[in-house]
Amino acid sequence: MTTAASQQADVQKEESMLLQKAMIGANFDALSTAHEEGKKVSSTFVPGNLNELLMCFDFVRNLPEINALQSAMRKKSGGYVMEAERSGHSEDVCSYVKSDLGMMAKGQLGPTGKPLPTPDVLLLSYTGCFTFMKWFELVRDQYDCETAMLHVPYQADGKITDNMRDFVVMQLKEQVIPTLERVSGVKFDIDRLRENLRESAKAEDDLVWVLQSAKNRPSPIDAYFGGIYYCGPIFSAFRGSKEATAYYVALRKEVADRIEQGLGPVTPEGVMDEERIRLVVEGPPNWTHFRDFWKMFYDEGAVVVASSYTKVGGVYDYGFRHDPDNPIETLADYCLGCYTNHSLPARVDMLCDYMEEYNADGFLNNSIKSCNSFSAGQLLMLREIEERTGKPAGFIETDLVDPRYFSPANVKNRLESYFQMIEQKKARGDSRTAA
Amino acid sequence: MALENIVERCQDLYEDLDFTSVRAWKEAGANRKVIGHMPVYVPRELIHAAGMLPVGILGGGDQLDVIHGDAYYQSYICRIPRSTIELAITGRLDCLDGMLFPSTCDVIRNLSGMWQLKFQDKLIRYFDVPQNFHRDIGGVFYTRELQGFRDALSDLAGHEISDDDIRASIDLYNKNRQVIAELYAYRSAEPWQVPTPEVYLLMRAGMLLPVDEHTQLVHDYIAAAKAVERPVRDNCRVVINGLFCEQPPLGLLKSIEMAGCYVVDDDFMLVARWLLHEVPMDGDPIHNLSDAFITYSSETSCKYVPNKKDKGKYLVDSVRRSGAEGVIFASPSFCDPALLDRPMLQNALAAHGIPYTAFKFAENSGQLQPIREQAGTFADSIKLWSAA
């Protein structure tokens, strides 16, 4: 790595990462003081979150998955998971749920150490994962607050039907919005929603631009490990806010600069020197050993050019944008379109597209023990993708926030042999081309 | 028919992983079609009204050697999808013209996609039911889904399915529900007369036989069971919960009874007991089926409970109704719905002073001794408790 590149990396890291860090920190602060300041708090999940709508009612917004993953990155989730298991939860079930419940049992301190408030409303967008429904019931059991449940049907045949959309719209209009009005005491203003949606669409444009910048060689971003940071604001409490729009403008500019300078992705150790392997990755990351895990890639010159996890809170790269002209319908389409609400064949098609469009050398599946929504069927997906693209596929197994299921030596070994296989295949391909 | 013959017939059906009875039904008439469905619930009335045979596909149990299926699933996913894939890959499901995957959980949901990728020549349908139980919202959605399902079935059948066809099927399934309710009431009143492994086999037979034949079989069983006298044991009375999807090995049910427990209610084959009352025969039959689901359907871990105070109520009610003294939770390993629900159900039981015990199983669990011991200890503690 050149010194110039390292300096550049530090500068870039400061600009975008600090902005995001400040946003997240401010939100945890706002949550910790919300009730003192007379504000109401909502709690909702990432996929299908209705952030623009919640903002219309001035809720301070809490997202349990973000707490779980932040706790994992701060090495706290292991204790929370064990706490939940001690109180009767099975070792077999989703560790996000257990981390959240364990955190509540241990005094409800957020990842930054500040207290998390009891929510005033629990909003479940039941999108793309059955476990959310159980998680929601379990959390509801602990609180005495209002609840709103939005059932989002599954896109089993790869399309959104009128019946699906109408069903979601009806629930929004007749149940979700009136509940949010009642809890917040704020009257619903559709123009305010339109305004938020307009901001969302701007940020979505920039996010897509950033994600698609990975089509460049070298890719200026890592679309999995880095991509997760880039998606942070838009997947969580900020989509629809002016801060999020500003964040994505800044990020886009940084990435554009990197392209201009021919630089690779910024990693925790600076800019990646040489891009040797381009990968498409399916599945969520491991959060408990996030940095070690990432290092196993960049040390080998492997960069992720596209990933499905960065679509879990919304699929934008096929053209969907929040549409201020159809404010309620667009919320329905957004919820219906999140990645895990797509059928397996649609997921396979999407990943094969990525393999081609992003010129990937291989397809890697990180299978997550916790997550049936992602994991069930992945072995067949892997074979399909390998067959259709002719590119080598690799399979590793980890977990989201349960550190007991991340075996560094094992994952590293598997990755190293997989990368070797890709390099050999590339070399054979290159020599054939040369001949 | 004598009791042993009925039980033997059910046992033969249960053990026949080649679906011989289904193949025979299909060959007995021209252009007959069969639709398979996974647990928990599909409206079998519509399949029947299309002139087709609905067949419950419940995995391979402990009799099937899973050779290919394990290559499709990671070790941390339950057993039923891998043995179901095994059944399909080994050609045993070739007799099916379609397959339905109800919105039970993410595993079954994703299995529908695996079928789409692997068996494209069949009717494959993910069957979404609403988790919103307002007639004007969830009811409207579900009525339209049912209409879409009716259209897909008529395309496959090559003819319209009339309202009268559906009414006639509703009638037959109402009768089936009624006789099953009688069976359950009889078991709950005199559990020594109606051993649960036999109830299980009878219910499994209903996943394969045409509905009228099954109704008759259950009638015959009740009559035959009443005609014999079986010894009354000093067993405690339990409800068993968690068996709504992946199937327990038959030996597990036998172990529970041998350990000193009479099972007086269960959640086997809920498709047959999902609608809690008769579905009305007059009026729009699609609307009636939809309304039955929305307003008087059963409950299990796959269904959302809109009000916190109602969580677990169905299980407490089941205990009260059947005069049970405790609950045994038998949950499939790696089953998110059952295992995430269990602590909430346990809380509801605890609030009513109802004792419970819990263990996990897999459809191919071979080691039943620990389960038998646990059930035995539970039975003893209940007896001690009631004696105190």
Ligand code: SF4
């Ligand atoms: S099962 Fe997967 S998608 Fe669902 S809550 Fe757990 S991690 Fe999230």
Ligand code: SF4
């Ligand atoms: S056993 Fe549980 S997790 Fe497995 S398919 Fe059935 S409901 Fe789903």
